Amino acid sequence: MISTIVIIGAGQAGAQAIDTLRREGYQGRLILVGDEPHLPYQRPPLSKKFLSGELPMERLPFRHQSFYDEHGVELKLGTRAGELDPTARRVTLSTGEKLDYDRLLLCLGADSRRLTCPGADLPGVHYLRSIADVPVIQEGLKPGARVVIIGGGYIGLETAATARKMGCTVHVLEMADRLMNRVVAANVSEYFAHEHRTQGVHIVCNTRVLRLEGLGRVERVVCADGTIYPADLLVAGVGAVANMRLAADAGLACDNGIVVDEHCRTSDPAIYAAGDCTYHPSLRFDMRVRLESVDNAFEQAKTAAQNMQGRSVVHDRVPWFWSDQFDNKLLIVGLSQGHDQQVTRGDPATRSFTVCYLKGGELLAVEAINQAKDYMAARKLIAERARPDLDKLADPNVPLKDCC
Amino acid sequence: MPTLHFDQPDGSRTTVDAPVGISLMEAARQHAIPGIVALCGGACACATCHVYVDASWFATLEPPEEMELGMLESAAEPRVGSRLSCQVPVTAALDGLTVSVPRCQAG
Numbered sequence: 001m002i003s004t005i006v007i008i009g010a011g012q013a014g015a016q017a018i019d020t021l022r023r024e025g026y027q028g029r030l031i032l033v034g035d036e037p038h039l040p041y042q043r044p045p046l047s048k049k050f051l052s053g054e055l056p057m058e059r060l061p062f063r064h065q066s067f068y069d070e071h072g073v074e075l076k077l078g079t080r081a082g083e084l085d086p087t088a089r090r091v092t093l094s095t096g097e098k099l100d101y102d103r104l105l106l107c108l109g110a111d112s113r114r115l116t117c118p119g120a121d122l123p124g125v126h127y128l129r130s131i132a133d134v135p136v137i138q139e140g141l142k143p144g145a146r147v148v149i150i151g152g153g154y155i156g157l158e159t160a161a162t163a164r165k166m167g168c169t170v171h172v173l174e175m176a177d178r179l180m181n182r183v184v185a186a187n188v189s190e191y192f193a194h195e196h197r198t199q200g201v202h203i204v205c206n207t208r209v210l211r212l213e214g215l216g217r218v219e220r221v222v223c224a225d226g227t228i229y230p231a232d233l234l235v236a237g238v239g240a241v242a243n244m245r246l247a248a249d250a251g252l253a254c255d256n257g258i259v260v261d262e263h264c265r266t267s268d269p270a271i272y273a274a275g276d277c278t279y280h281p282s283l284r285f286d287m288r289v290r291l292e293s294v295d296n297a298f299e300q301a302k303t304a305a306q307n308m309q310g311r312s313v314v315h316d317r318v319p320w321f322w323s324d325q326f327d328n329k330l331l332i333v334g335l336s337q338g339h340d341q342q343v344t345r346g347d348p349a350t351r352s353f354t355v356c357y358l359k360g361g362e363l364l365a366v367e368a369i370n371q372a373k374d375y376m377a378a379r380k381l382i383a384e385r386a387r388p389d390l391d392k393l394a395d396p397n398v399p400l401k402d403c404c
Numbered sequence: 405m406p407t408l409h410f411d412q413p414d415g416s417r418t419t420v421d422a423p424v425g426i427s428l429m430e431a432a433r434q435h436a437i438p439g440i441v442a443l444c445g446g447a448c449a450c451a452t453c454h455v456y457v458d459a460s461w462f463a464t465l466e467p468p469e470e471m472e473l474g475m476l477e478s479a480a481e482p483r484v485g486s487r488l489s490c491q492v493p494v495t496a497a498l499d500g501l502t503v504s505v506p507r508c509q510a511g
Contacts, residue, residue, distance in 0.1 A: 063434055
C-alpha cells in the first residue's frame, strides 16, 4: 500500500507530479520538498520577461498556495534534502526532520555550470538559474551599462536580448565558431547572430576567456587573443549540470544524470526521477539523453506519478524546446544527432524559415524560426517516423504536413 | 473581477474569478482547469492551452496574431472559435465569457 509519497524538488516536474497524483486518485500523504523559498514557479521567463520586469513576481508560480492546501500537499519549502537512505526508505532534511516514504520522486533539476578560469570566483560573476539570481542582474541592467555575457547558448542569448532592450551595451563571448552550436544548424546560428547584431549586440565567436580581473569584484574579461572587455555586469551561461549528488551519495546509478528507465524509475524500485536531472532512454531516438526542458520535466513527472501508483506507463515522447530572442521565436522539435541529411525550407532573409533533419529518409528533427505551422506539423510527423518527399520538403510553398 | 466559465467535454463547468491583466490561460492554470496544460507558460510555443471560445464572444476578442494562427492550424481538433488561451488577456469586457476545453486535451 502506497501511503506516503515524497517529492524532492519544487520545479516544473515536482508541481506536475502533484497534479497527476491527485488527479488520478492518490489519496495518501504527499510531501513536496524544495530548497528555494518559493512555490513551484516557471523558470523560462527568468531570462526573458521576468528579467525585463514585464512579468511580475506574482505571475511566476504555476499555482497559488490555495491549490496545495486544497490538494493536501505538505509543502516544505526553503528546505534541502540532505541525505537519502534507500534501504530505510528515509530522507533526512536540512532541518533535521526525517521523512519515511513508500515512493520517492527526485526532481532535482540542473544547476549552472560554473566558470573555471582564474578570477571565476570574484564577486560579480553571475549565473541565471533561479529567482534569487535575478535581482542582482536586474540591478546591473541600466542604460549604458557594459554587460558581458560568456556563452552564446539559449540563456546567454536570451539574457543578451533582454539586456540590449534595456539599453545596455552588450558583448556575447562564445568559444565555438558559432552561436548555439550544439543545438541548431549553422544557418540558424548565422541568422541569430545577424539578428543580434542588427539590434546592436556585439557577438564575438571563436574567443576563449582566459581570466576575469578586478579589484574586489569582476571588472573585465581577458580573452586568449589579448582582447579585454570591460564589464559592469557579467553573466555566464555556459551550460548546466544535473543535480544528482543526493542520488549518487545514496548509491543510485548515475551517469551524466540520474539513470532512469523508460518508466522513470531509478536503480531503486521505490525511487523515481523526472526532469533535467535524469539520464533517460529516448525510445524514438534510440539513445540515452539528458534534456533540459519544460516539456521533458512535465512528461516524465506525469509518467513517474502514474507509475508510482502501480501503473506501467512508458515515457516515449518527442522532445521540444523554444527560445525567444528579440522578436524571434525559435521552435525546435526532435533531436538532430545522427542525421544524414539537412533541408532548409524558406529563405532566412524573410525572417521565417525551417531546417529539417533526416536520417535514412525519416524526419528526425526540425528547427523552425518564426514558423509555427512547420513546427506544429513536425511534432506529429517526427513521432510517426514520417518519410517526407524531398522535393516537396524543399519547397516552402508546400505545407510540411503535406510533404509526406 | 470578471467571471469566466470553463466547460469540459463531459458537460462539467468550472467558474472562476480572474483579475484583469492576466491571460485566460493563467486564470485556468491557477484553478487547475483540466486540459489546459500551458506548458510554455504563454510563449505561444506549445498549443497545450487551446480552447474554443463561445461564438457569441469570439468576435469581441482581439484577433489572433500570425504566430497563434500558425499554431492553431495544426493544433489538435481546431475549429471555429479556436484560440490559444495564453494569447487572450482577461479584460472587464470578458465578464461572463465561456470557453470549452477540446476533447483530446481533457482528462
